Amino acid sequence: MPLINKPRSHSVVPGTTDHLTRLRIALTTFFALDGFVFAGWVVRIPAIKQQTGASASALGLALLGVSAGGVVTMTLTGRLCRRYGSHRVTVVCAVLLSLSVALPPLTHSALALGLVLLAFGAAYGGINVAFNSAAVDLVAALRRPIMPSFHAAFSLGAMLGAGLGGLVAGFLTPTAHLFGLSVIGLLVTALAGPALLRLHAPKPTEPSKPSNGAPRRAATTSRRIVITFGVIALCTAYGEGAMADWGALHLEQDLRTSPGVAAAGYSLFALAMTAGRLSGTVQLMRLGQTRVIVCGGAVSAAGMLLGALAPTTWAALLGFGIAGFGIANLFPVAIERAGAHAGPDGVAIASTLGYSGMLLGPPTIGFMADWFSLPTALVSVTVLSATAAAIGFTTRRATGHAPLRHAA
Structure with a gap:
């Protein structure tokens, strides 16, 4: 795409390099805010479990509220983005996310916790669909x-x-702690929200339509591809949700670490994911999507097996780091490719399937922890990571490769 010289006026012309750069910065801010708020809630799960007196299975059902609220909202968010624009929906959901994160510590039973987590999950799911839809359009531009x-x-x-x-x-x-996160979230939204609202989204690229072929067959094929990437996202989100909801508890409960070290376990997982995703563009341009998915799933499976079954804290932390690096790019690749094949509808379908992994994860691991043990339950993450790698390999010809391999 040819570069357009920046105008001398202070206005930013949609489609110019300056406009797209500012839009990328604004969207990046909201992605970072989402992770910051969500992780702040995650590391306080052990304390809130103790406060509510919930068993592992009861806590798993309560945590189901986050995923249930998110999955239900995602189906509506796609329509809201079509009507009002993904930028507006992103800002509104950021406000709701910041407000709702302060609610969990005000509860004193698993039932009450589950109910407030429905609201938190609804805001979390909404903002994820909204800013991912905006990001897919920006990637295309x-x-x-x-x-x-x-x-x-x-x-x-x-x-x-x-x-x-x-x-x-x-x-x-x-x-x-969580009230402080609420205040920070509202302040960041107040600063970054107006900038995002002023920047018009680039016109999304419509999926190509067959001229004289069979449009129904093409639509069916496209939907199957979207669902395939959605299943990969599901396997990935299951692993991320497991680490978020149960990683700190595993370190504190099974390996007898301090609350600070337990929180550092998820921080290390997030750091490894950050490193993997920062190098994600280079990986995709050099290796292609199939190799990134297959290799990433295999590495994640090996790392999570070590993290779940290691007898020492440091070995478990190493495993969590390896798993984080391996799983890093599976979800973003799956969401972007679904959007490239089917536009905003593809993003909504793949996101809904993806976050269904978080819907299944908390109760599944909670019940397995009660029946067997938490380390055994976490091995299920290894199984699903390997499944994502296998799906990526077996469907490599059907899903194809990203056409975005050169700089603008």
């Missing part, structure tokens, strides 16, 4: 595979949120 960089911002925000949570866990109550 830039003609570069930069989707992993947005998810790197999410991981970086998660790392910072988890690290901050580990630092304050010893002297701040969950109520004070």
Whole structure:
């Protein structure tokens, strides 16, 4: 795409390099904020479990509220983005996410916790569909595979949120900590929201329509491809959700670590994901999508097996880091390719399937932990990571490769 000289006036012309750069920065801010707020909630799960007196299975059902609220909202968010624009929906959902994160520490039963997590999950699911839809359009405008960089911002925000949570866990109550996250989220939204609203989204590229072929068959094929990437996203989200909801508890409960070290476990996982996603564009341009998915799934499976079954804290932390690096680019590649094949509808379908992994993860691991043990339950992440790698390999010809391999 040819570069257009920046106008001398202070206005930013849609489609210019300056406009797309500002839009990328604004979207990156919201990806980072989402990760920061979510990780801040995650590291306080052990304290809130103790506060509510919930068993592992009861906590798993309560945590189901996050995923249930998210999956239900995602089906509606796609329509809202079509009507009002993904930028507006992103800002509104950021406000709701920031407000709802302060609610969990105000509960004192698993039932009440599950109900407030429905609201938190609804905001979380909504903002994920909204800013991923905006990011897919921006990727098409830039003609570069930069989707992993947005998810790197999410991981970086998660790392910072988890690290901050580990630092304050010893002297701040969950109520004070999560209220502080709420204030930070509202401030960031107040600063970045107006900029995002002023920047018009690039016109999305419509999926090509067959001229004299069979449009129904083409639509069916496209839908199958979208569902395939959605299943890969599901396997990935299951693993991310497992680490978010149960990683810290595994370190604290099974390996007898301190709350600070337990929080550092998820922070290390997020750091490894950040590193993997920061290098994601280079990986995609050099290796292609199939190799990134297959190799990433295999590495994640090996790392999670070590993290779940290692007898020492340091070995478990190493495993979590390996798993984070391996799983890093599976979800962003799946979402971007679904959007490239079917536009906003593809993003909505793949996102809904993807976050269904988080819907299945918390109760599945909770019940398995009660029946067997938490380490055994976490091995299910290894199985699904390997499944994602196998799907990526067996469907390599059907899904094709990204056409975005050159700079703008």
